[in-house]
Amino acid sequence: MATHTKQPAGSGSNGYSEGSIRVLKGLEPVKQRPGMYTRTDNPLHIIQEVLDNAADEALAGFGKKIRFTLHADGSVSVEDEGRGIPFGLHPEEQAPVVELVFTRLHAGGKFDKDSGGAYSFSGGLHGVGVSVTNALATRLDVTIYRDGQVARLVFGNGGEVIEPLVVRKAESGERRQGTTVRVWPDAKYFESMALPMAELTHLLRSKAVLMPGVAVTLTNEKTRQTQSWQYKGGLTDYLSQALPADPVIPLFEGEGFADRHNDSFAVGEGAAWCVAFTEDGQPVRESYVNLIPTTAGGTHDSGLRDGLFQAVKGFIEMHALLPKGVKLMPEDVFSRASYVLSAKILDPQFQGQIKEKLNSRDAVRLVSSFVRPALELWLNQHVEYGKRIAELAIKAAQTRQRAGQKVEKRKGSGVAVLPGKLTDCESRDTAYNEVFLVEGDSAGGSAKMGRNKETQAILPLRGKVLNTWEVDRDRLFANNEIHDIAVAIGVDPHGPGETVDLSGLRYGKICILSDADVDGAHIQVLLLTLFFRHFPRLIETGHVYVAQPPLYSVSVPARGKKPAAKLYVLSEQELTSTLEKLRKDGVREGSWSIGRFKGLGEMNAEQLWETTLNPDTRHLLQVQLGLFSFAQTEGFITQLMGKGEAAARRELMELHGDDVELDV
DSSP, rough: OOOOOOOOOOOOOTOGGGGGGGOTTHHHHHHHHHHGGGOSTTTHHHHHHHHHHHHHHHHTTSSSSEEEEOOTTTTTEEESSSSSSOOOOOTTOBBBHHHHHSSSSTOOSSSSSSSSOSSSSSSSOOOOOHHHHHHHHHEEEEEEEEETTTEEEEEEEETTEEEEEEEEOOTSSSOEEEEEEEEEOGGGGOOOOOOOHHHHHHHHHHHHHHHHTOEEEEEEEEEEEEEEEESSSSSHHHHHHHHHHHSSSSOOOEEOOTTTSSSSSSSOOOOEEEEESSSSSSOEEEEEETTETTTTTTHHHHHHHHHHHHHHHHHHHHTTTTOTTTTHHHHHHHEEEEEEEEEEOOOOOOOOTOOOOOOOTTHHHHHHHHHHHHHHHHHHHHHHHHHHHHHHHHHHHHHHHHHHHHHHHHHHHGGGOTTTTBOOOOOTTTTOEEEEEEEEEHHHHHHHHOOOTTTTTEEEOSSOOOOOTOOOGGGGGGGGHHHHHHHHOOOOOOOOEEEEOTTTTTOHHHHHOOSSSSSHHHHHHHHHHHHHHHHHHHHHTEEEEOOOOOEEEEEOOBTTTTTTTTEEEEEEEHHHHHHHHHHHHTOTOOEEEEEOSOOGGGHHHHHIIIIIIIITOOEEEOOOTTOOOOHHHHHHHHHHHHHHHHHHHHHHHHHHGGGOOOOO
């Protein structure tokens, strides 16, 4: 048994002691690691946090105008007609509420999603938005109009109060309610201080589109130009103007929101959408959650895709339109679709603080449950339009299948004999095919039964793969597991910078699927080491992924009209938030049961499909170099995986072990 003797503070040859540990307080974490909280290429996102708050007020029904001003001195201001941020003393913190909102991480009015909360539906939910804006600004002024009074508070030097809160009586002619926030972003945190005007304009215009009747104005003091947007036609007018070509059928617009009789979703949850089909040009696809633009899509997009596919597929089957030998896939229906989607979700879960992608699993079922029946009804009422959509989808399917056949013929007899334990997919279209490198035969069995046989292949691995960091290329194939991986994916081992032939690549996604425990993480690292060292081109071209199976399951009993349900969560943090949501939904404390998965082998085929294999609900992380160069990454992996690096590895883990986060 190893023993550890505690040394006095300041001792130790490496200078690492109790005194080395820093505790970051207030807004200091944001200043130290701004990239964890916002985009740092330019200040648009920290300004967007202020704009989103104004939009949340309008979304809640308070105010019909939002004014956005680019000032001549480089500052930006956002003015709304909302209720005004409360400026009285917080009952527990004994500090002005407005001061807490701008200086405390995780302080805000959007956590309480119950009917009594200030915001039922909002884009903000983490409570770090405007406090991040304040932390990364040289100055921030807040003026509030509320209850016949005007309050002003000024921050500087990254969040310090430089002019304390002053409250006075509103004068005649002044606004009755609302908030104005003026921000001077700090140049030292951003690569460029120039706001991308095209992106800003698009953002402001989209707010007006998604809130019919609300006027959004952009004023540029330098150019003395003003633009205003106010849409009464909503999504249809917006998408019509943005389409790359004339639609082949009229635009399909609809909406659906849960009422008090809905057993699955909260009152008001749902979506509004507008879909168009064109034969030419790049499709226009925009989605939003509670007015927040989700530029990377997410599970609400998947719900729209599923609803469209199921409705069109059902129409094609009903009218017997599918030619013999043609298999329809979701992308065949979706490939020529343009859309604008606006979802309202009570408690949205986003990927990262900048909220580019929605991760809420229920959003797939939520959106699909409203889109599918609406489109089915529409298609049955407009059969000729349905046949036109069917023609586009069938044409796309035939083109895809022909492309797959050409690839297979070009490979010819040069393809090596595939590993016997590989359960291959039926499709030969590399763009859609996936192979899962699965830990263990039992998990491999569940994956084989639960997978989509058309596009998903399974390759079970026995035990832990060899650490290949210091293994010469000509000795790689002495290891059976590595030999089988290389033959299955169809690419020969190679080094960085070498010319490599990827024409034999058999799968567009190579997915590492291991248990959600320490041993599973070790297998992930060994496989990532293999790909980085001996197949680096696959990482550079974005073909390597890591699948994230759940760590816990939560069984919730039936209550009232709501049936029993099973929820899956990835981590301790997500488990805590899930249980908190159950409490708020009125589920009796302790009535649920929590199960921890010891491994993938414990999951049946249906569970594995729902949580890890289904493209609409799974969490799949693309492996990328990120902020570091190839050489820097190589240095880190040498420390982690090199045989003679034990001392350096220990020091690295001691210094940075608590800083490591998985980018999900």
